[in-house]
Amino acid sequence: MRYASVIKRKWGLAAMAGLLAFSWACPNAAGAGTDQQPDSASAAARTLQERRMMIQEISQLTQIPWTYLAALDQYERTLTPKSRKERLKNKLISLDPQPEFWAGLINPDPGDTNPITIALFGGMGRDADGDGKANPDNDMDALYSLAAYMKSYGLTEEDLQISLWRYYQNERAITRIRQFAKLYQTFGTLDLNKTAFVLPLSSIYSYRSTWGDRRGFGGLRIHEGTDLFASYGVPVRSACYGIVETKGWNRFGGWRIGIRDIQNRYHYYAHLQGFDKNIEVGSTVVPGQVVGWVGSSGYGKPGTSGKFPPHLHYGIYKDTGHYEWAFDPYPLLKRWENEERRRK
Ligand SMILES: [Zn+2]
Numbered sequence: 001m002r003y004a005s006v007i008k009r010k011w012g013l014a015a016m017a018g019l020l021a022f023s024w025a026c027p028n029a030a031g032a033g034t035d036q037q038p039d040s041a042s043a044a045a046r047t048l049q050e051r052r053m054m055i056q057e058i059s060q061l062t063q064i065p066w067t068y069l070a071a072l073d074q075y076e077r078t079l080t081p082k083s084r085k086e087r088l089k090n091k092l093i094s095l096d097p098q099p100e101f102w103a104g105l106i107n108p109d110p111g112d113t114n115p116i117t118i119a120l121f122g123g124m125g126r127d128a129d130g131d132g133k134a135n136p137d138n139d140m141d142a143l144y145s146l147a148a149y150m151k152s153y154g155l156t157e158e159d160l161q162i163s164l165w166r167y168y169q170n171e172r173a174i175t176r177i178r179q180f181a182k183l184y185q186t187f188g189t190l191d192l193n194k195t196a197f198v199l200p201l202s203s204i205y206s207y208r209s210t211w212g213d214r215r216g217f218g219g220l221r222i223h224e225g226t227d228l229f230a231s232y233g234v235p236v237r238s239a240c241y242g243i244v245e246t247k248g249w250n251r252f253g254g255w256r257i258g259i260r261d262i263q264n265r266y267h268y269y270a271h272l273q274g275f276d277k278n279i280e281v282g283s284t285v286v287p288g289q290v291v292g293w294v295g296s297s298g299y300g301k302p303g304t305s306g307k308f309p310p311h312l313h314y315g316i317y318k319d320t321g322h323y324e325w326a327f328d329p330y331p332l333l334k335r336w337e338n339e340e341r342r343r344k
Pocket of ligand 1: 223226312313
């Protein structure tokens with residue numbers, strides 16, 4: 001409550017009304033995704049700006065680092081099912097607190113929006129925008145409530161992780177949120193959706209759609225990816241902003257690297273000749289950054305190579321929060337290639 005009045009003063013009712021009017025007038029407010037079409041690109045940029053402002057304000061009020069708030073919001077956005085995306089499309093924030101967390105475990109009304117009774121039952125729901133309701137569908141209420149919940153555990157890195165553990169009870173969620181927070185910390189912006197083609201456009205390469213082929217090159221028995229044929233030593237580049245999650249030898253993939261992006265996608269580059277010396281697990285990368293070189297490693301003990309023609313095996317996986325599934329990278333590769341060509 002005390003914070004609610006602080007926020008109201010700080011933002012001013014007129015400013016709040018302006019912000020709400022703005023976000024409602026902005027049909028692509030949920031945009032945020034990758035691969036924006038040019039006509040919605042500026043709307044998406046404005047959305048990111050508005051989101052950043054709100055996150056910054058709540059961070060200043062609660063001392064929870066903005067990078068964590070942004071990471072939580074983005075993590076939940078990447079898990080939002082299509083059915084719910086429609087409902088969220090005019091919202092800046094994608095948090096979806098569990099009713100029992102919001103209203104309090106023993107609250108007889110799990111849909112309670114009265115901040116006084118919610119507080120009585122130990123719920124996390126707060127009223128941040130000063131309308132007298134603790135509404136989980138209200139962007140400010142949701143973000144502020146989660147930040148206040150986290151703050152109640154303390155502000156050290158360890159405290160933050162304990163609060164996240166209590167909230168999600170899922171190790172993967174915490175890993176993702178830490179990765180996202182590191183990306184935001186490193187690059188200082190929410191706008192991490194730029195992409196690049198995975199090989200230099202000037203190199204000689206070829207690839208075609210092989211999704212569903214029983215077997216690709218390099219012993220991957222169920223072929224989940226695209227093989228891009230190029231000579232030994234052609235640079236392999238990150239498609240995205242991301243954080244290196246895996247690096248090393250895999251029996252089938254050979255020297256391979258896995259990079260997590262801010263859309264919660266895992267990019268897998270296999271059969272490399274070697275890795276760029278700056279790349280370690282936990283390193284952050286930018287689109288187009290060289291991570292290694294095309295080779296023919298794999299299908300045997302570490303160091304095995306030459307059992308098939310040199311190529312980059314590229315795969316992409318989407319995290320559902322509990323498991324990951326591969327999807328066909330070919331259309332994305334084509335798009336990234338075309339977009340980069342147009343930018344030249
Ligand atoms: Zn392959």
